[in-house]
Amino acid sequence: MRFVSKLDPGKVLAERYRVERLLGQGGMSRVYLAADLKLRGKVWAVKECLTRPGEPLLVAREAELLISLNHHRLPRIVDFIDADQDGYSYIVMDFMEGVHLDRYVGTRTEGLKVEELARFGLQMLEGLQYLHNHQPPIIHRDVKPSNVLVDGKGQLKFVDFGIARMFAESKTEDTVQLGTVGFAAPEQYGGRQSDPRSDLYSLGAVMLYLGSGCRFSVWSQEAASIFRTQGHGPLLSIVSRLLMQNPEDRYASAEMVISALREAVPGAADNYPKTSRRPNQASSVVHPRNGRTLVLALMGASSGVGTTSAAITLAHVLSRHFKRVAMAEMDPRATAFQRLAHMSEDDGLSTRSTSSSTFRIFGVVYAKPCARSEFIDLLTQGLDCVVCDLGAARGSELLEEFQRADLSIVVGSGAVWRSEELTRFEEATKAGGKLPLDLRFCIPFAAPSTIRRLGKLLHTKNVYGLPPEQEPFEPGADSTAVMEMICSDLLPRYGGATGTALQRIMHRSSYLIKPKR
Known part of the structure; x- marks a missing residue:
């Protein structure tokens, strides 16, 4: 079976990707540089693959693998065009310059x-x-x-x-x-x-x-x-x-x-990240950014636990450490984005973008992607980090975003009679293969005794109490302290909550468990 490419310089794939030149080739594949006609100035690597008749669709498996991964040493897939009648399919991924x-x-x-x-x-x-x-x-x-x-x-x-x-x-x-x-x-x-x-x-x-x-x-x-x-x-x-x-x-x-x-x-x-992970623990949060947009995902163990409020607070805390921060409402059924847009416009807090699907509040971009392609577009806009509010929905796409985020946070209730919601969430996502190993739990209004109880129940030390916050767009000292502790591994080395700064946070906040001396 002979591979004959269907792509040439100048050809447009899927009405979006214009082929520029050949980057490399193998036995049954070619890789091209392609310009994005929708995002001006953006280029991608497009891998054209031909599947032999009667064999498994290896290229579809490769795309499925890449979609589930999120690491700066690995290529990020942004689009997959399924095999045509001749067996040709295409993977669109990050173009990585180098030799x-x-x-x-x-x-x-x-x-x-x-x-x-x-x-x-x-x-x-x-x-x-x-x-x-x-x-x-x-x-x-x-x-x-x-x-x-x-x-x-x-x-x-x-x-x-x-x-x-x-x-x-x-x-x-x-x-x-x-x-x-x-x-x-x-x-x-x-x-x-x-x-x-x-x-x-x-x-x-x-x-x-x-x-x-x-x-x-x-x-x-x-x-x-x-x-x-x-x-x-x-x-x-x-x-x-x-x-x-x-x-x-x-x-x-x-x-x-x-x-x-x-x-x-x-x-x-000297330049290699030092971690304190135990052997076989997933490296979901400890790695350098190297220019890649960080993704932080919050999902509610149930509805009404304050996931959106926690996500807003986190986004505005991060905006003090990063220049370009966005907050994305990912649950298609959620309505907070629309209400925030009207509220912030009426109060003069927001600045409308040229796109009706985004607005700004105190420097944080608010967006509501209606499809995965729109979310990927958001990730290609040069942002430092994106906080995803996944709500309490359990759709497969939302769970995948939760699983592959750089930091995954479950928001739950601290009430004794609602403790099972957290354990059920953990068991359900674990059974579906969607549970990140380095998971964080955020419990609004929880006292230290509640944090300790839930830590024992969930067999983890990564449980944090979030204090009441009247102004999530301008978080106070306690809320800032907790959020910086939760995502300390992702903050910039200088100016972030690291080293002695973390010790000051531990002593300052009553919503964090103090270490035993």
Whole structure:
């Protein structure tokens, strides 16, 4: 079956994306740069794929995977055009500028320093850690230099998920053996199922390849000797363990490799985010922004618990730390947006946008996306962060937004007779595979004793009481303290609620549980 592209420069796809030029190509796919005719000045990467007759629609699975992910090391999908009668389908995703990792290293006049190699390893592990901690875990299965881009700041990003798959504990081997020879783990050639350790093997192969002057990706004494003479001796034991033939002999998780690299080359971790996550805990909030819009989602455990008020308060607290903040009402049945627009206009608080679907109150943009495409458009407007008010609805699209947000917050009641609402919400979303592991609970008007009771009930320390707030558009000191504590991991390092500032917040607010001395 021969791949013949249907796209050429100048052609318009889906009446919106004008093809500019070819970016790259593989066996049964092409990637093009395309200009967005709706959002002037915006460009995307469009991947054109052809599915062979009788085979599963791998491209649809790739799109489904990408839609569920949200991490700055991974491409963000913004549109999917289903297969036509000839089997051609299209994924529209972020255009990531940079050069492929193998070309980046191959064109350098001098080899990588050991700190650079270790730093590249840490950056790839950051993306793999996020994938492996996804529920269910996602195995990339094709980690190789040509699937990684290096941007102008030396930051790495994965760019291809064509053969990624969910890990299923019940399976004993992969249905289809896929991967690139020289970088794929032995188990990917048949006999057993690939798991996170398969990606770690590929990581070791990439590091050996880069550290040997792009000569070797398979372990041998000659490769080890050249790797050492290139100045990468401190990493030799780590790479050799990653490349063990038996998965049980390799590192068990990305977290273990991160710790080993930091210990072997301390200087490599200078710009790497330090976290206090336990092994196997999802990295849902601790990662740098790198210019990407942060998404914070609030969902009510039931109606009438104050989700909208909490979302407004949070948005205006964040506006003190970020320049461009938006608050989006996502529940199509909700009416707060319309009432806020009229109220703020009457009171002279708001500034109307040129679009009737948005307005501003004290610098925060208020929006009501009516479809996912409109929400994606909002994310492409250069905002620093978007606070999503998901209400108490349980639609699949709203739950997906809740699951993939950078920070997910459940708003619930502190009343004893309503405690079951929080546990039912947790159980229902967990059963549907939509429960973020690093979840925060916000309880309006809750006293410290109520927070402790709910913390025990929900088996988490991430329960916060939100004090009464008469002016959510101008939050007071206590409300600000609680909201800054809830999202402290996402605030800018300087000027945010970090370090000693958090200690001051803890002492100032009566709505936070004080640490025992």
